[in-house]
Amino acid sequence: MQTVKMVVTGPFSAGKTQFIRSVSEIDVVATERKISSAGERAIKQQTTVAMDFGRITVDEDLVLYLFGTPGQKRFDFMWEILSEGMLGFIVMIDSTRPETFREARSILETFHAYAPTPYVVAANKQDASDAWELDDMRHALRLSPQVKLLPCVATQKTTVKNVLLELLYSILAEMEGGPK
Amino acid sequence: MALRGNLRDFTVTQLLNLINLAHKTGSLVIEGPNETARIAFRDGKLSYAQIGQEDNHLATILHRSNHLTSGQLRAIQLRAAHVSDKELGLMLINVGYITQDVILNALQSYFMDVVRRLFTWVEGVFRFENDMLPPEDRIAVRLDLENLIIEGARQLREWEQLQDEIPSLDMALKFIERPGTSMQKMNLSVEEWRVVSYINPRNTIQQIAAAAKMSDLEIRRIVYGLLQAGLVEVIRHESMAAAAEQARPQLTVKVREEQKSLVNRLITRIRSI
Numbered sequence: 001m002q003t004v005k006m007v008v009t010g011p012f013s014a015g016k017t018q019f020i021r022s023v024s025e026i027d028v029v030a031t032e033r034k035i036s037s038a039g040e041r042a043i044k045q046q047t048t049v050a051m052d053f054g055r056i057t058v059d060e061d062l063v064l065y066l067f068g069t070p071g072q073k074r075f076d077f078m079w080e081i082l083s084e085g086m087l088g089f090i091v092m093i094d095s096t097r098p099e100t101f102r103e104a105r106s107i108l109e110t111f112h113a114y115a116p117t118p119y120v121v122a123a124n125k126q127d128a129s130d131a132w133e134l135d136d137m138r139h140a141l142r143l144s145p146q147v148k149l150l151p152c153v154a155t156q157k158t159t160v161k162n163v164l165l166e167l168l169y170s171i172l173a174e175m176e177g178g179p180k
Numbered sequence: 181m182a183l184r185g186n187l188r189d190f191t192v193t194q195l196l197n198l199i200n201l202a203h204k205t206g207s208l209v210i211e212g213p214n215e216t217a218r219i220a221f222r223d224g225k226l227s228y229a230q231i232g233q234e235d236n237h238l239a240t241i242l243h244r245s246n247h248l249t250s251g252q253l254r255a256i257q258l259r260a261a262h263v264s265d266k267e268l269g270l271m272l273i274n275v276g277y278i279t280q281d282v283i284l285n286a287l288q289s290y291f292m293d294v295v296r297r298l299f300t301w302v303e304g305v306f307r308f309e310n311d312m313l314p315p316e317d318r319i320a321v322r323l324d325l326e327n328l329i330i331e332g333a334r335q336l337r338e339w340e341q342l343q344d345e346i347p348s349l350d351m352a353l354k355f356i357e358r359p360g361t362s363m364q365k366m367n368l369s370v371e372e373w374r375v376v377s378y379i380n381p382r383n384t385i386q387q388i389a390a391a392a393k394m395s396d397l398e399i400r401r402i403v404y405g406l407l408q409a410g411l412v413e414v415i416r417h418e419s420m421a422a423a424a425e426q427a428r429p430q431l432t433v434k435v436r437e438e439q440k441s442l443v444n445r446l447i448t449r450i451r452s453i
Contacts, residue, residue: 058449
């Protein structure tokens with residue numbers, strides 16, 4: 001049995017939990033907490049981390065695990081674990097909270113440097129009246145044209161599926177000889 | 181009479197107790213299935229410990245305990261490779277970079293950690309060499325054994341209990357699914373998350389341990405915790421999958437076509453949700 005992983009990251013309250021919940025076959029999810037204690041890395045063996053966790057069984061030989069991880073740099077020790085066998089990752093951003101765009105940009109750069117696997121950016125809450133337009137978000141996030149910025153409403157399964165599929169297409173494209 | 185025997189008859193904790201009570205001087209050499217450990221004593225107190233070929237030079241120990249940066253360690257390894265630990269320690273103290281207490285604490289902590297790892301050794305032979313002292317170029321410490329012995333006894337009881345609870349690592353694990361219930365909260369340690377990511381009925385606990393680089397004791401402890409929390413249950417492993425699988429259950433696809441096939445399977449599945 002093979003297990004593969006995808007990770008969903010992003011600023012606090014971007015919609016990671018809901019995203020995973022929308023497609024996961026098991027209802028095992030944690031709510032992200034703001035952990036405020038300092039020196040966590042020094043005691044990481046005793047530190048507990050609350051993460052979102054979902055599963056999609058593909059067939060009897062293949063399982064996809066979805067991990068929703070806090071995006072703050074102080075949790076980067078989890079990436080050493082999660083990046084093993086990770087197919088790719090998704091950066092979730094709340095389209096209605098531009099004050100989080102800078103943090104999202106930082107998370108994206110950090111994670112891409114740590115694990116240079118394919119990724120997509122999901123602009124969540126696109127159904128909200130005060131959601132930023134995708135083009136404006138692309139400029140604000142300084143995303144290159146090659147990076148996929150996808151509309152998403154994490155409570156709608158169709159858009160969540162689309163984000164996952166676009167990431168898989170990117171992975172496939174890279175396998176076939178270079179990112180599209 | 182030579183102090184020698186088998187770990188099946190004497191545990192490491194019992195040996196430490198004997199050495200402590202007899203105020204022995206010399207080295208306890210333990211040959212395990214995979215590596216050999218050597219623990220030196222003076223008058224029944226721990227003075228030095230080494231396991232396998234693990235690098236236990238002072239610089240490496242100080243780096244592990246965050247008293248030297250990676251760059252500093254590399255510089256010392258390059259330019260001071262011929263310097264003994266004693267000389268290196270004196271140099272660092274003389275330039276005011278570190279104190280003697282810090283050096284001794286780092287060494288003691290490391291040696292104690294080596295001994296703790298030996299508590300999980302249940303297979304092997306041992307002998308006590310009266311004339312074997314710590315290497316000349318290393319710094320010896322002087323550490324009372326009582327606390328380590330108590331810790332070893334506690335760990336032995338835990339080990340026995342865990343073996344009763346999880347007698348075989350050839351079983352598999354499965355998430356407990358309760359239809360109709362809403363979310364559960366999962367707040368786990370880093371190592372528990374590592375294990376969780378490998379759980380499915382086709383992976384034995386032994387395979388998970390190998391993939392997660394955990395000892396028998398560590399994996400039993402974590403699985404026991406997950407069992408007690410009601411997150412997983414132990415099930416019979418499907419032997420057909422076990423026979424075909426490598427020790428690492430994680431994806432290690434090497435062939436490009438296999439990788440592409442896998443991604444295509446994922447795409448098909450996601451479309452069907």
